[in-house]
Every structure is written in C-alpha cells, then in structure tokens.
Amino acid sequence: MNTETCRIINLPKIADPRGNLTFIEGLNHIPFIIRRTYWIYDVPGGEMRGAHAYRTNEELIIAVSGSFDVMVDTGAVRVTHSLNRSYYGLYIPIGNWRELVNFSTNSLCLVLASGKYDEEDYIRDYDAFKKIRTGE
Numbered sequence: 001m002n003t004e005t006c007r008i009i010n011l012p013k014i015a016d017p018r019g020n021l022t023f024i025e026g027l028n029h030i031p032f033i034i035r036r037t038y039w040i041y042d043v044p045g046g047e048m049r050g051a052h053a054y055r056t057n058e059e060l061i062i063a064v065s066g067s068f069d070v071m072v073d074t075g076a077v078r079v080t081h082s083l084n085r086s087y088y089g090l091y092i093p094i095g096n097w098r099e100l101v102n103f104s105t106n107s108l109c110l111v112l113a114s115g116k117y118d119e120e121d122y123i124r125d126y127d128a129f130k131k132i133r134t135g136e
C-alpha cells in the first residue's frame with residue numbers, strides 16, 4: 001500500500017475585494033487526476049459520514065463552507081484535522097481509514113476523488129482494514 005501521509009494542502013487564494021477565489025488543478029495542486037467530485041451537505045447535528053477506507057482511491061477533502069473534523073487512521077496512528085477554511089484541502093492518500101464528524105450547521109464538504117465510484121474499492125470493516133495495513 002501507499003505510504004504517503006495525509007496532509008493539509010494550502011490551495012491558491014486570489015484575494016479580491018469583490019470576493020475571494022480559490023482553484024485546484026489536478027496533478028498540479030494535488031497529486032492525482034480528478035475523476036470524480038461529490039459533496040456532502042445537510043448533515044444533521046451529531047451525524048458521522050465516511051468510516052471507511054479505499055483500496056485505490058485518493059482524495060482531497062475541503063470544507064467549502066462551515067467546518068467539520070476528519071479523523072484519519074493509518075492503521076497505526078490516528079490524527080484529527082479540523083477543516084474550516086475553503087482554501088485548505090486535506091489530502092488523503094490510498095489506504096487510510098477516515099471518519100468525518102462535528103459538522104457545523106450548513107457546512108459543505110467537497111471531495112475530489114482520483115477514481116470513479118466503485119463499491120469494490122471500499123473497505124468498510126475496520127478490522128479488515130487493520131489486517132490489510134499491518135499485513136497480519
């Protein structure tokens with residue numbers, strides 16, 4: 001599995017008195033080609049999204065509006081990133097378990113993904129994920 005680590009990517013921000021602008025180019029600002037975009041919204045208070053890993057999919061997660069936390073688990077280490085700026089993207093390489101929690105009211109979570117939707121690419125069982133990561 002990929003050993004790259006999850007990290008915050010500071011995206012370009014074009015500050016303008018008319019309103020700020022941020023953009024992303026695949027393979028330039030992020031290390032993959034974008035094949036899919038989806039977004040999560042209208043999340044009721046206290047709900048969690050995610051809670052799975054992917055076998056081959058990489059992604060960038062952005063709090064385009066509002067805030068939420070992303071817990072990323074490598075199988076050995078857990079780190080929680082609080083996203084609350086629309087010019088920060090959280091890059092999650094292949095093979096990390098992630099959970100999205102603490103969504104603020106009206107938050108909008110944008111996800112850029114390297115692959116098309118494929119249920120076969122999901123690892124939804126945490127113990128199975130740990131086994132794959134640790135090789136046990």
Ligand code: TYD
Pocket residue numbers: 036038048049050051052116117
């Ligand atoms: P899922 O990724 O499982 O969301 P979460 O991990 O937050 O529960 O997706 C929920 C449902 O949406 C699942 O049945 C598959 C479907 N889905 C698509 O059809 N296309 C997509 O690109 C995504 C992300 C999900």
